[in-house]
Amino acid sequence: MPELPEVETIVRELKAALPGRCVLGVRVFRPDALGGVPVAHFRASLRGECFAGVERRGKFLVFRLTSGRFLVGHLRMTGKFALVSRPARPAPHHRVWFELDDGSLLVFQDLRCFGTLALAERLEDYPPLARLGMEPFSRRFTASWLAGALAASRTPLKHWLMDQGRIAGLGNIYAAEILFAAHLSPLRPSAEVTGTEAARLHRAVRRVLRAAIGKNGTTISDFRRVDEKRGEFQDFLRVYGKTGEPCPVCRTPIARIRQQQRSSFYCPTCQR
DNA sequence: AGCGGAACCTGTCGGC
DNA sequence: TGCCGACAGGTTCCGC
Secondary structure: OOOHHHHHHHHHHHHHHOOOOEEEEEEEOOHHHHOOOOHHHHHHHHOOOEEEEEEEEOOEEEEEEOOOOEEEEEOOOOEEEEEEEOOOOOOOOEEEEEEEOOOEEEEEEEOOOOOEEEEEOOHHHOHHHHOOOEOOOOOOOOHHHHHHHHHOOOOEHHHHHHOOOOEOOOOHHHHHHHHHHOOOOOOOEHHHOOHHHHHHHHHHHHHHHHHHHHOOOOOOOOOOOOOOOOOOHHHHOOOOOOOOOEOOOOOOEOEEEEEOOEEEEEOOOOOO
């Protein structure tokens, strides 16, 4: 589910509600969400903690706690955070409850159980975060940086864009949409991208992500915002999931291929 | 360096 | 109706 725009949407909504709230209690219904950390330790560490802030790094959610420590979450395919009033019992996919001091509940739920929660003393000590590459909205993400980074690899563009160690936050949907916007084939070896094309790709990355954030992300089947509302960017997708439908620019049927065990969607005419 | 495959786990959908 | 395979927004690890 969640790529950068969906995580950004959730972070913005949590940021509006969570800072200042404190954790009265933690209930863990699915211990494997904790990446091997013993449940007792996780609960004891968080009880009494207060939220100071919520940020996004790549597709990770970073909860800054008043003690100076961090709770770091990754939603993988089907994870969600929701702020709800406390139900009598956990819903089927509820994994962890954080009971807050205003009577509300921060719920981590995850149908497929790929998502993770972790505690970190310092962010740089948490390897999954340390491995991440460039933030697309960082000032250091420039067309010339992109051109140089692309030149260093021959991997196909689609795969290149989804490599979190290069640019952090792009997944299968937005890699496809960005390549369509940039008129570049997902199959193109990254080192063969010219300077002009790299500049086009750079603009497309920011333009597509900004548009998707503006529409609160993409809900294909089960992405939900913090308040259970759906995103709206699915109505603006141009190639993702559109196999056989006419390209919005040239009417060529959108093609679907397999790359790195993932589906890629593109227009064979517009994207070269 | 880069690729294919498998693994983690659950649910849905289409075909027969 | 039922069974079976394919597929799903992600990441990591292993072998070639």
